[in-house]
Amino acid sequence: MEDKKAIVVGISGCSSSGKTTLARLLRDIFSNTFILHEDDFYKPEEQLPVKDGLVDWDCAEAISVPDMEAALRHIHQTGTFPTFIASKEDQNTIGACPVPDSAISAQKARVASWLGPGQPGRAVLASGVNICLLDGFLLYTPAVAPVMAGLDIKLFLLVSRSKATRRREARDGYVTLEGFWKDPPGYVDHIVWPNYAESHAWLFEEGDVEGRLRKDVLRENGIQAQVGSGLDVDMSTTLEWAVGVIMGELERLVLGKGES
Template sequence: MDDPKAIVVGISGCSSSGKTTLARILRDIFPNTMILHEDDFYKAETELPTRHGFLDWDCAEAISVPDMEAALDHIRATGTFPASLDSKEDQNSVGKCPVSDAKIDAMKAKVAAWVQPGQPGHALFVERKLRLCLFDGFLMYSAETAGAMKRMDIKLFLLVSREKATQRREARDGYVTLEGFWKDPPGYVEKIVWPNYAKEHAWLFENGDVEGVPDEEVLEKAGISVQTGLGLDVDMETTLEWAVDLIVRELEKKVQAPL
């Protein structure tokens, strides 16, 4: 696209790795920013596959990938959401923010200075009037979603341990769906969530171990950024600062080169 109206930032990782939390904080830090949720492209329950006796919400077959790709095309072309998009994710409960007000204020001040006249951010957000679309989802860097990956300008991947992901997921109240409300049945994380995550993301890690070492060569080739050298379960304050710096750095490249 020669003249996109929005830059898409993908934020992916295992369920409960902090994707949506990070996206919501970033939306308050960067100007002209909106959030698109992969969860808003779920198919109806009657179309979901069944595995181990459970409805499987955590696989590519549960997502309408063509609708997701069409929405990304619309956002990049117009800087707006498709009129037909009805977010269910935004109706889910939000827990206590894991980032201090002081850290958020510091990041807001940093970005505010970056968008002042004469700064790179001003050229993007004020002169070009670009919007930033934060696109969060549990399954965005896989063979099934390769088309969506091509539509992302910046790609972040959040790491998490099996123990932490399970703990966070099992603590959730549940999820608003097209049909009403879904709460994970006992054993769902163990049988569905984690195995699906490990299977789809093994290609991003050395020896296919999603709790092991990220494969930097593979990640670089795919244009996916992760926090390296900090292990799993990095606190959200550190993750937020990393994400802000990365997004600013990548956006500055777009000031120097055609979009």
């Protein structure tokens, strides 16, 4: 591994696929971990594109990619949260946690065991490397290739159109640089889902984002997903999967395990 002070874990998927919920759970399970949100890199609202008469917050043009690149460089070089970012994302509500306390405790115990004496996690911890969880709706697409290249571990969450729509429409709204944003009627159908489908079609067979993932494309780009598990996997199962992937990838990246 290069001389990085932090490992950046990308957590991406459609809006309302559970990214922020998963990031917050992982932050509480792994030590020396902090969250960076793609939403903190939005351009000012007056600079955002308009689509079908609606302000489009859900496209690559709405995000300052150079600022995200700068933040990732800072994190890799220092292992710390970029002080030049005034994060607003944690002010947004995401509803009650869907994972029972017992399942969270089980994953905490799993990581604690991995960190025990003689275990690989102990060596990872001793390296002094921190973990940054980058939560974003648009991390794996050619439009943000420089950002994707800066991610060390890439997790991709799947969701059906119906569940994404239901969860998005249930949200109160979003804290923004200018104040507060509430989705206007039809926003998911006209903006959110079409943009997600267009940006992520390359990861799926025949471009169907509710269909089967292309394993060859995932492998070539180092993207990890719950292949074969279907859409709308419950968050307890997703959490268990994510913890396992991160532990294995940390061993590979920090300790060189599994490398030829």
